[in-house]
Amino acid sequence: MKVPSSELNARMTRFRDRMDRDSPDWEAAAITGKINLYYFTGTIQDGLLTIPRNRDAVFWVRKSYERATAESEFPDIRRMSSYRDAAAVTGKVKKPVYLELDSVSLAQYCRMQKHFEFSGTLPLDAQVAAVRSVKSPYELSIMERAGKIHRHVLEDLVPDLLTEGIDELTLTADLYSVMVREGHQGLMRFGMFNEMLLGQIGFGTSSICPICVDTPGGISGLCPAVPMSGSRERKLKKGDLVVIDIGCGVEGYHTDKTMSYMFGKAIPDEAIRVHERCVAIQNQIASLLKPGEIPSEIYTGVMSSLEPEFKKGFMGYGQNAVKFLGHGIGLWIDETPVIAKGFDEPLEEGMVFAIEPKKGIRDVGLVGIENTFVVTRRGGRCITGTSPGLIPVY
Known part of the structure; x- marks a missing residue:
């Protein structure tokens, strides 16, 4: 029942193409919603999918890392205890980050901003919805x-x-x-x-x-x-x-x-x-x-x-x-x-x-x-x- 890696790769490619079309100057996107995480990684876990424009995406998993690696064909799954671990590798983001603004809570946003120190946020809900449609x-x-x-x-x-x-x-x-x-x-x-x-x-x-x-x-x-x-x-x-x-x-x-x-x-x-x-x-x-x-x-x-x-x-x-x-x-x-x-x-x-x-x-x-x-x-x-x-x- 695993989502094939070819399917996951095609979805990520279509998302990047859509972002390039709609927001040509985008630098980074991040996804935390459970269903969108499943769509792009093939597993539903407590985690964060970071999608830099010019680097490969990484799925950071807090819980359960073991289940994520067992269920998912996503190419890069890493363990994290908090957003601090992901931010230490990803680094600061100079431009606004694209987030699921329809569903990200204010508390979650504040935790992300604390560690990633991005300059602002813009919505990616419409782009993901278009890809999923x-x-x-x-x-x-x-x-x-x-x-x-x-x-x-x-x-x-x-x-x-x-x-x-x-x-x-x-x-x-x-x-x-x-x-x-x-x-x-x-x-x-x-x-x-x-x-x-x-x-x-x-x-x-x-x-x-x-x-x-x-x-x-x-x-x-x-x-x-x-x-x-x-x-x-x-x-x-x-x-x-x-x-x-x-x-x-x-x-x-x-x-x-x-x-x-x-x-x-x-x-x-x-x-x-x-x-x-x-x-x-x-x-x-x-x-x-x-x-x-x-x-x-x-x-x-x-x-x-x-x-x-x-x-x-x-x-x-x-x-x-x-x-x-x-x-x-x-x-x-x-x-x-x-x-x-x-x-x-x-x-x-x-x-x-x-x-x-x-x-x-x-x-x-x-x-x-x-x-x-x-x-x-x-x-x-x-x-x-x-x-x-x-x-x-x-």
Whole structure:
């Protein structure tokens, strides 16, 4: 399960090329975030990756050095007790150092500045995100494995888990057990709010409850202290719409998929028609996922084609509408680029997106769909299945 050295070398080369393009006078970069460290070194440890412009990168590891050397094919791994050890070899940096300013804490920054004495800092978050956004064949092969698990569980196995009277939290626990047995890594990682086990699983209008996460759907939550799990009180009853929006992870990489189920009887015809419209929008967006297409233009084109009445509740019920139609995905569920305004760089072959057109409907819940697509010359290639969702479970 080691990340091949050729893969690590290619990633570092692409990062350096991106830095040369975006910041021609850069002198040094440093990475401390666990997921970025994994991307560039193939192991998650407490450490510091220093990347001088004109010298080879060094991965300084505080804990665990032994595990890092056992897991990683990175060419230069060295032990350190603190940043002082790395600074003694690296020396002072005369120009500003590029750091992950979106995630470096102030305390961590102060410790680094104390020992390296750099003159200032600049962000490298966008450059790393751009490099990570284009998946190699190695990465795509892992994501395709996740997609197969995802499809099988949500399309084939979930209907047998739905029984009258089961509560949301119990279904979540049952589904988690099934996912792990089928190959899910047991957690999902996000750039915005750390980690969770599965995702959003709700019955009826629970699926449009407002939450703190930037997503079209919602969840009732266990309690105010645990708002991201299902409710013990919400029981499944005949006529409920069941909405399952979860990720699947394999070897760190994710796919994202949403399926819905009509339990006991069909939901209203109008809600079914809205769902079918969302599926058509997904397919329209997928057809545009080609190299050279502009994410912001895809977003604007699709949104401008929708009539005002349909937009009510689209991509979020009430005041909770989000301003995107899909998002990049990989080592995080929520990567860039995003199918939204402001993302104006052309798509590249090998990018991967979760496309999720959805609409909240009063007294029904969240209809719509989500699947994961790879950008190709022929348009988006789905790796999580082709079911249109809204599966009847009678």
